[in-house]
Amino acid sequence: MVGADDRRLDVLRAIVEDYVLTQEPVGSKALVERHRLGVSPATVRNDMAALEEEGYIRQPHTSAGRVPTDRGYRLFVDRLSRVKPLSxxxxxxxxxxxxxxxxxxxxxxxxxxxxxxxxxxxxxxxxxxLARSSVRHLELVPISTTRLTLVMITDTGRVEQRMVELPEPVPAEDVLHLRGVINASLGGVALSQTPPIVADLVETAAAEHRTAMRALASVLLETLVERTExxxxxxxxxxxxxxxxxxxxxxxxxxxxxxxxxxxxxxxxxxxxxxxxxxxxxxxxxxxxxxxxxxxxxxxxxxxxxxxxxxxxxxxxxxxxxxxxxxxxxxxxxxxxxxxx
Structure with a gap:
């Protein structure tokens, strides 16, 4: 509101507050009665006319009071001197x-x-x-010798669960080993930084674990990175x-x-x-x-x-x-x- 003084801003603030409270267009008489604006009703009417000309308030229909426009609400919000505390x-x-x-x-x-x-x-x-989270823990739960449930828990408490189909049977003790290796590598790592680490897990896995790790890595990438929704x-x-x-x-x-x-x-x-x-x-x-x-x-x-x-x-x-x-x-x-x- 170029060139407007504090008084007009007070009038606008009063109009916004009254309209929010009453749900009715606000007239100059109501403003003078409800608010200590320190000026005469004629001055308030002049200020309202200026505010309307500048696009901060409008008259919804003939013989009605005024209501704030989007521009008026924007000025009100931008000039908020205080935020109402919670009770x-x-x-x-x-x-x-x-x-x-x-x-x-x-x-x-x-x-x-x-x-x-x-x-x-x-x-x-x-x-x-998920894009802003880190890995807290990964769990591998055997369903059968060729099927696992992968459960990922993030540092924000979000839980993602996926099924992993293994190309060949994997003993329970090997599943525990794989879980330990994965958690040691990914624990505390931001999800956005996991792809190269997951790729390294496959490359560095022991020969007897590489096939299972490759299947796990595929699901891990899908869970950690490719899940965009x-x-x-x-x-x-x-x-x-x-x-x-x-x-x-x-x-x-x-x-x-x-x-x-x-x-x-x-x-x-x-x-x-x-x-x-x-x-x-x-x-x-x-x-x-x-x-x-x-x-x-x-x-x-x-x-x-x-x-x-x-x-x-x-x-x-x-x-x-x-x-x-x-x-x-x-x-x-x-x-x-x-x-x-």
Missing amino acids: VAERRAMERLLVGAVDLDDVVHRTVRLLAQLTRQVAVVQYPS ERLALAGTANLTRGNVLDFPGSLRPILEALEEEVVLLKLIGEVEPSTTRVRIGDENEIEDLRAASVVSTGYGPGRTVVGSLGVVGPTRMDYPGNIAAVRAVARYLGDVLAQN
Whole structure:
């Protein structure tokens, strides 16, 4: 807002806050009554006229108050001086819900439900990405002398399981030996760095183990490297129907259909550092069907390591300070949970 003073920014902030709270267009009289703006109603009307001319607010219909535009929300978010802290009850709910989780699936599903409850928006949580994980342990479980189950556990708790068909019978003691060799070579290694190590496992294997190791290496590469799909959890789609007709003037169907596409969801929450919160408002979304919505997202992971992203999707008329705080807090807590496992 070039040349605008702090007073107009205060007026815009008041309009956004009132519209989010009441779901009704905001008039100058209501602003004067609800907010201590320190100026006359005439001055507020002039400021609103200037804000409308500059594209920060608009009049949805004749004789109505004003509502923020996407540009107005963007300025509001960019000039946020504070983020609304979570209440004591919200923090207790977060700790209580996540503490009892038994495995990664449980952690992710509890997290996405919690985020939807805290924000009353659609919540999306990406499982820790294999591309950003390291090998914690590999287990080989004999099913028969020619078939093994390979179980990979990552440092983020993600578990991948594959069947391995061996070209010839392998004794149980040889399976134990192969497991030991593989774990000694891959334990603690980032998945992105494993291909040359796996290739070396075949080259350096003893002659009597090379055939089995070659079969294992093929499945290992598929599990460690070639598995490109990412898993996501979604909750709170019913929250999209809580607003009014001004939130989504068209049909909700395109938005709901877009949210069913995992590729779309991954683009929405993107790759964001844990210390950074990304807010995309309305037309800033590259997905056309979601240009009536806003997305608040961030990354999460143990310490400074980013292993996944999470966020919320809702109408542009959302509680940005509260949603930003909730997204940050849940991401931070999820990172702490992963660090403890």
